[in-house]
Amino acid sequence: MSALTKRATVYLDPDLHKALRLQSVETSRSVSELINAAIRDKLAEDAGDLALCEERKKEPTLDFEAFMKELRLDGTL
Numbered sequence: 001m002s003a004l005t006k007r008a009t010v011y012l013d014p015d016l017h018k019a020l021r022l023q024s025v026e027t028s029r030s031v032s033e034l035i036n037a038a039i040r041d042k043l044a045e046d047a048g049d050l051a052l053c054e055e056r057k058k059e060p061t062l063d064f065e066a067f068m069k070e071l072r073l074d075g076t077l
Contacts, residue, residue: 010035 012020024031071077 020031020034023029023034027034029037068077
């Protein structure tokens with residue numbers, strides 16, 4: 001364990017903990033490594049989602065009523 005790591009207490013559902021322990025044995029990685037990787041992946045996914053939202057903020061908005069009217073006029077509704 002690196003001197004740069006931080007210790008945290010996390011309470012896990014017993015089944016989740018068991019699954020992590022089993023995956024740890026199967027992959028020869030520690031439970032800490034698995035949890036760190038999962039958190040990194042989730043944070044990266046969230047960052048990607050936020051970036052996409054920021055990008056889409058520039059798109060023009062569409063009025064719901066006008067959209068519904070278009071759908072009725074073209075026979076979709």
